[in-house]
Amino acid sequence: MNYIIETDHLTKRYGATAVVDQVNFHVPKGKVYGLLGRNGAGKTTAMKMMLQLVFPTDGSILLFGKDCRDNAAAIYKNIGSIIETPGFYGNLTGEENLEIMARLRGQFCKNAVPNALEIVGLNQEKRKIFSNYSLGMKQRLGIAAAIMHKPKLLILDEPINGLDPIGICEIRTFLSKLSRDNGTTIFISSHVLSEIEQIADIIGVMHQGRLIEEVDMAELRNRSRTYTEFDLSDGQMAAIIIKSSYPGTDYTIQNNTLKVYGPSPVIGEMNRNFALNGLLVTRINPREENLEEYFSKLIGGGGIA
Amino acid sequence: MLNLICCELIKLKRSKMIPISIIGVLSTPLLLLLEAVQTHFDKPGLAFTLSDIYKSSVLYSMLLTNMMIYVAITAFLFSREYSENTLKTIIPIPISRSRLLIGKFCALLLWILALNFVTWAGIFIVCGLYHVVFTLEKYSFPAAIVWLPTYLLGGILMFLTISPFAFAAEKTKGFVAPVIGSAVIVMGSAALANHDWGVFYPWTAIFFLVQGKINSSGYSTALSVIIILLVSAAGFILTFYHLKTEDLK
Missing domain, CATH: 3.40.50.300 (P-loop containing nucleotide triphosphate hydrolases)
Known part of the structure; x- marks a missing residue:
């Protein structure tokens, strides 16, 4: 570069x-x-x-x-x-x-x-x-x-x-x-x-x-957005379900952890769909992290200024 | 380089140091006028010429008043970049630190020469006033102009011996240390002005050189010149080295 x-x-x-x-x-x-x-x-x-x-x-x-x-x-x-x-x-x-x-x-x-x-x-x-x-x-x-x-x-x-x-x-x-x-x-x-x-x-x-x-910054925004985190038994299967049932959803999958970004009114329905497809959801965690909190964590708290 | 000197002179626009320094150096002609008037009334029979007054003025201007003023303007020129936080604005322009100092020293030389000229002209004018009221023997412009090279030479020598004060101003980033230093050297000059050892003291040696008193002291002119040049070189080297290697925090 x-x-x-x-x-x-x-x-x-x-x-x-x-x-x-x-x-x-x-x-x-x-x-x-x-x-x-x-x-x-x-x-x-x-x-x-x-x-x-x-x-x-x-x-x-x-x-x-x-x-x-x-x-x-x-x-x-x-x-x-x-x-x-x-x-x-x-x-x-x-x-x-x-x-x-x-x-x-x-x-x-x-x-x-x-x-x-x-x-x-x-x-x-x-x-x-x-x-x-x-x-x-x-x-x-x-x-x-x-x-x-x-x-x-x-x-x-x-x-x-x-x-x-x-x-x-x-x-x-x-x-x-x-x-x-x-x-x-x-x-x-x-x-x-x-x-x-x-x-x-x-x-x-x-x-x-x-x-x-x-x-x-684009990556940082991804890190900082509101998201819902699912811990699942099979991440690949979850991805297939999301693609087919909820097209356009912004998500990432790492190992068996699924992150669905943005406020989503269908989280409950999504969870039921995973369960109906035989996936075991062990944790659902709604997260909201702003940039300031992100940096506070990064540098050990107390704010930037 | 001309541009740098020009910028240094523009920086002095509206600066209070200009009128203050002019008023300061005009104290020498005023003191001489008072002395002349006093002599006229105390010793009416004593005749003195314009040249005698210029000869007396060298003591005031080279050793006492002007030297203190020149140290003050040196401190002002070299410390203001720190006090006004301008180095961090002008160094990245980019300006070489050495060139910046050369510009400042050139501006200082011009300022000193200008003030010595003001002193010389001031003496001519106040003597003219005296001449109108009491009559001064051999008062004429040709008699005055003879002393102008002496004043300009004195200015150059004073500029050379002032370089250590530029370093002091740069190092301490202020006026106080150089001004205290100037008080010390002026006291030393006053003490040695009538002593042969004055040739070893660079600031008194200037007075001896421009008055032509070195030979009567029994020491060589070269000795005084070498001492002045060594002090000057030390001041210049320290000033350049300091700014070249300094972190501008």
């Missing part, structure tokens, strides 16, 4: 503590990769290593298939980023701050700054001094700086921090559009599970410096 970000045993240690411990990320081209984890899980440090703000103790980072230490200038011109609360010069306006970024990048295009300000809704406030910005406006300016040069990869650490609900929705829609229409790859971290759930194609879960899960 064509990975835009690929890390190999990426590790960062401070003294004896491994903040990021042998992490292998795989971010495919054009996908939105949501990175989840509690505070101190190592998400920000991992992102900082990708952006050369922090030097790895061990392991390697491939960006666009190339080692990020080689030819950094060419690689990083295609990347936009926000790490935590974006930092800008307090004595300058939003427009001036973006002009500095564009000049430093060497890609100074006349319309790039106003376009970026318009996208994030700051075009009316472009003459306001950055130190007078609200937290939400600062975050918007950070997003403007990250997208201004039309990057192929966005690395966004908590980009919706401080945004109001409408702002969150706007940014989410914009990021989805970027990924869908322009094929921009987005590597995004957040504490807000519902936001990641709505935008991500792939989820990575970090806990205590380790990447403990990297899973496709």
Whole structure:
């Protein structure tokens, strides 16, 4: 597969503590990769290593298939980023701050700054001094700086921090559009599970410096849906019965355990049908698991945030 | 590189450090004006020229006031990227950390030279005021312009000896350590200004060099220059090494 970000045993240690411990990320081209984890899980440090703000103790980072230490200038011109609360010069306006970024990048295009300000809704406030910005406006300016040069990869650490609900929705829609229409790859971290759930194609879960899960969102949704679990004497026979009697039913069979997904009004009838066909049903268990519960279990409880 | 220097200068737009530093360096001309007026009334028979005033000004500007101001602007330039959290925004652009520092040092040199020019011009203007009221001997623009290269040379030497304070600002990510350091070196400079051992103290050696006092101290000019260059090199190397190897947490 064509990975835009690929890390190999990426590790960062401070003294004896491994903040990021042998992490292998795989971010495919054009996908939105949501990175989840509690505070101190190592998400920000991992992102900082990708952006050369922090030097790895061990392991390697491939960006666009190339080692990020080689030819950094060419690689990083295609990347936009926000790490935590974006930092800008307090004595300058939003427009001036973006002009500095564009000049430093060497890609100074006349319309790039106003376009970026318009996208994030700051075009009316472009003459306001950055130190007078609200937290939400600062975050918007950070997003403007990250997208201004039309990057192929966005690395966004908590980009919706401080945004109001409408702002969150706007940014989410914009990021989805970027990924869908322009094929921009987005590597995004957040504490807000519902936001990641709505935008991500792939989820990575970090806990205590380790990447403990990297899973496709579609598979995750399967894992997280409401389902009824049957323990049966013959799974294959159960599958034949479902196919013939309940066509269109979403189900999986593993060994002799049948999972019927979604709320089903025919569970009782299904059970009777199994029994009439000579199957022994030893357990029927209705289950409902949301994403948050799933991750809470995965990282040992207490929630993501 | 020109772009980097340009960006460093844009970053100073609306910065309060600009007027503060200008007001700071104008204290030297004002002190000299007060001294001249006082001399006029205390010793009416004592004649002094514009050149005498410029000669006296070197002590204030190279050793005392300007040095403290230059350390403060160095601390401001090098610590603000930390205090305003901008490194994590500009490093991934990408900007090489070395180039970023070179841009800052170039901007610092320009700022120091500009402020030395302001001091020089300020002295010429306040002496003009004195000349209008009391008459100052040999007051003329050609007499003043002779001192401009001295001021610019002094600015370059001050820039060289200020590099350790850039490292201190970068290491401590703030103003406090460099400003305390500047107070210490200014006290040292004041103590050694009239002592031959001043040639060994880089910040006093600047004063000796621009005043042409080294030879009268019995030591060689090369010795002072080497000491200044060593201190400067140490400051530059530490500043570059620190940022090049630092994890930006």
